[in-house]
Amino acid sequence: MVMVVFNIGLLCESLGELANRIVDLFPMIHSLNVLSFLIRLTFKAVAEGSLLKLPFSTIYEYLQMLRLIAEALKDVGPCSMFYLAAAVSDFYVPWKSMTEHKIESGSGPLDIRLAQVPKMLSVLRSNWAPKAFCISFKLETDSKILMEKATKALRKYKVHAVVANELSTRKEEVVVVSSSGNVVVRRECDKPESFVEDNLIRLIVDRHSTYIKESHN
Incomplete structure (x- = not known):
């Protein structure tokens, strides 16, 4: 088992660093699963000559995929x-704000504080795929x-x-x-x-x- 701990509260020196930290919030084992999933879908699409569709459910999955694809296309x-x-x-709901277990309905009103997703275009243009x-x-x-x-x-x-x-x-x-x-x-x-x-x-x-x-x- 691989366990990776990320400190989301760390201050970031730049937007690029902030974006990279948010992408890195996924545990490493999940990143490997995402990469393996992308590779399987890519080979299938190439073999069939079809459009490659990459489904995602969370902002974390989307940012992982965007970063992997962008960096793969650098060359x-x-x-x-x-x-x-x-x-x-x-x-989005920051990783550190997510509850580990089911929220009990008898605990009273539920307040959710959402954080603003950083704009990824600057990072994409300057770091991930500048050309x-x-x-x-x-x-x-x-x-x-x-x-x-x-x-x-x-x-x-x-x-x-x-x-x-x-x-x-x-x-x-x-x-x-x-x-x-x-x-x-x-x-x-x-x-x-x-x-x-x-x-x-x-x-x-x-x-x-x-x-x-x-x-x-």
């Missing part, structure tokens, strides 16, 4: 792309602040593009925000079975291809 460099379509969670092509998304319900927040995210996290979408119109149009300008992408209304993602993916693939060529020059 691929600009040929890899991260298409981060949604925030997995804004808040990969990275697309993030920004969803808002208020169109007045959408473009401003998308532009701020582009500069703050240094991603290659941010897909800005408003909740009420996200299935009809989105705006791809990048350093080269903003591009409005719309669904083809004359085609009932079309999706806005059809044109969005074509644009992203074209941008990624250009990025690969420029990186190799």
Whole structure:
């Protein structure tokens, strides 16, 4: 049996260190299980020529997978792309706050204090896969602040593009925000079975291809 003890209360010198500590909260034996699970799924997908889907239940599992995948793709460099379509969670229950046994219903009202999940984009871009092509998304319900927040995210996290979408119109149009300008992408209304993602993916693939060529020059 391997037992690994993590002190979550340690102060972190940087966001990268904080993110790495949160990822490392999993006991080592679970990390090995996750890696083994990923390898089995990968071989199966390659053999069948199918899409590799990686299910997860907790923020810890997601961060483990993201880190393993990103670091595995480091050697691929600009040929890899991260298409981060949604925030997995804004808040989580820290490992040290989780109870080991069943919470008794007769113990009175239950108060849960959630901690904010650190933004992983900065760590992904600077540490885990610095040369990969990275697309993030920004969803808002208020169109007045959408473009401003998308532009701020582009500069703050240094991603290659941010897909800005408003909740009420996200299935009809989105705006791809990048350093080269903003591009409005719309669904083809004359085609009932079309999706806005059809044109969005074509644009992203074209941008990624250009990025690969420029990186190799």
